[in-house]
Amino acid sequence: MVQQVCIEPGQVRKEAAIQTSAWVYHFYIMENEQEKHEYYMRMALEEAQKAREIDEVPVGAVIVFRDEVVAKAHNLREHSMQAYAHAEMLAIQKASESMHTWCLDECDLYVTLEPCMMCTGAIVLSRIRNLYYGAKDPKGGAVDSLIEIKTISRLNHHPKVTSGILAEECGAILTDFFREKRKKPKRDKNQFKITQE
Amino acid sequence: MVQQVCIEPGQVRKEAAIQTSAWVYHFYIMENEQEKHEYYMRMALEEAQKAREIDEVPVGAVIVFRDEVVAKAHNLREHSMQAYAHAEMLAIQKASESMHTWCLDECDLYVTLEPCMMCTGAIVLSRIRNLYYGAKDPKGGAVDSLIEIKTISRLNHHPKVTSGILAEECGAILTDFFREKRKKPKRDKNQFKITQE
Numbered sequence: 001m002v003q004q005v006c007i008e009p010g011q012v013r014k015e016a017a018i019q020t021s022a023w024v025y026h027f028y029i030m031e032n033e034q035e036k037h038e039y040y041m042r043m044a045l046e047e048a049q050k051a052r053e054i055d056e057v058p059v060g061a062v063i064v065f066r067d068e069v070v071a072k073a074h075n076l077r078e079h080s081m082q083a084y085a086h087a088e089m090l091a092i093q094k095a096s097e098s099m100h101t102w103c104l105d106e107c108d109l110y111v112t113l114e115p116c117m118m119c120t121g122a123i124v125l126s127r128i129r130n131l132y133y134g135a136k137d138p139k140g141g142a143v144d145s146l147i148e149i150k151t152i153s154r155l156n157h158h159p160k161v162t163s164g165i166l167a168e169e170c171g172a173i174l175t176d177f178f179r180e181k182r183k184k185p186k187r188d189k190n191q192f193k194i195t196q197e
Numbered sequence: 198m199v200q201q202v203c204i205e206p207g208q209v210r211k212e213a214a215i216q217t218s219a220w221v222y223h224f225y226i227m228e229n230e231q232e233k234h235e236y237y238m239r240m241a242l243e244e245a246q247k248a249r250e251i252d253e254v255p256v257g258a259v260i261v262f263r264d265e266v267v268a269k270a271h272n273l274r275e276h277s278m279q280a281y282a283h284a285e286m287l288a289i290q291k292a293s294e295s296m297h298t299w300c301l302d303e304c305d306l307y308v309t310l311e312p313c314m315m316c317t318g319a320i321v322l323s324r325i326r327n328l329y330y331g332a333k334d335p336k337g338g339a340v341d342s343l344i345e346i347k348t349i350s351r352l353n354h355h356p357k358v359t360s361g362i363l364a365e366e367c368g369a370i371l372t373d374f375f376r377e378k379r380k381k382p383k384r385d386k387n388q389f390k391i392t393q394e
Contacts, residue, residue, distance in 0.1 A: 077299055078299075080299075081293055081294075081297055081298055081299050082290060082293050082294075082299050083289065083293065083299040083300075083301075083319060083322040083323035083324075084281070084286060084289065084290065084319050084322070084323075085299075089281060092280065092281065093279060093281065096278055096279050096280065097278075097279075100278055101278055102274055102275075102277075102278050102279050102280040102282075103280075116318055116322070117314060117315075117317060117318030117321065117339075117352075118314075118315050118316075118317075118319045118321075118322055119315075119318070120314060120315075121313055121314030121315025121316070121317070121318055121339065122280060122281050122315045124314065125280040125281070125313070125315055126280035126281075127280075139351065139353070140353070142314075142318065146349055146351055146352065147344060147349065152343055152344065154336065154343055155314075155343065156336070156337070
């Protein structure tokens with residue numbers, strides 16, 4: 001029995017147009033290096049936004065293998081109660097799971113904030129080919145700030161690093177988050193104090 | 198109904214003696230700092246041995262909270278296909294799970310080899326109080342070798358580091374492992390070669 005589906009001619013044309021333009025858009029992006037990096041960084045920013053919505057420090061990461069996203073993740077330290085649950089670590093973990101290898105030497109990592117020492121170490125260990133990050137982290141960054149990995153010649157792998165992609169937006173989401181945090185009334189230390197009268 | 202259990206007087210005395218001496222032994226160890234560190238490092242070495250038995254690079258780690266072992270782990274990179282699966286990372290993960298917090302500021306970590314950059318970063322992030330390690334790792338160590346964390350004053354936490362505990366044994370298990378690896382016949386590159394005759 002053939003099921004009859006009613007599609008109006010206009011609807012078909014519209015869907016075809018969206019599909020075509022999405023492909024054209026994707027092709028355009030992949031041909032243009034800077035557009036491509038901003039496209040994936042926006043994806044990482046969406047991940048950061050997810051973290052912010054659940055009151056985690058908003059950092060997001062995306063891993064790309066041959067123009068295909070193999071992992072997306074955001075910071076989950078408080079929810080998982082794990083110090084290692086940074087966006088980059090979780091993304092590397094997911095990518096290794098989906099690619100069945102710890103060696104991600106054909107993968108590129110996009111992350112909204114300069115990776116810390118732990119994440120930089122994991123990037124080196126998993127042989128990530130290119131690292132693209134957004135905002136610098138002068139307090140904890142271990143790629144260019146606290147440590148400059150390019151100066152450690154004895155490291156057995158050096159990812160190619162490109163910084164400053166959508167740096168303003170990547171920094172702003174963090175600044176806003178911490179500004180809001182400071183605004184919230186601090187817990188009154190005296191609220192449970194037993195007073196003697 | 199009461200179940201009748203036959204215990205001979207000699208057996209009871211023997212068990213009591215073992216129990217007593219174990220307690221005395223434990224008490225002696227916990228009172229003597231150096232003995233205590235060697236006791237936990239031997240436990241980490243047992244973990245390293247477990248890694249060796251399954252053909253993983255033999256490194257083991259133990260986390261202690263108030264004289265109680267809260268986590269033991271060994272390197273599992275190849276079996277888990279995860280670059281992050283170092284002994285220290287897995288031990289920190291287990292300790293956080295069992296203690297329901299990412300903040301391990303009253304915990305001490307014992308590891309047979311000087312931690313790499315990733316693990317050192319995780320030790321800092323999880324606020325481990327004391328780090329005790331065995332052998333130095335000149336090629337990848339990020340506590341005293343490639344990087345000296347004590348010199349990075351801007352890090353938001355510095356664990357107290359003690360190195361060289363059972364260093365010889367901790368180093369020997371690695372040297373033996375790699376010596377055996379080198380002895381194994383290398384895969385013959387020509388075995389699948391199609392020859393034209």
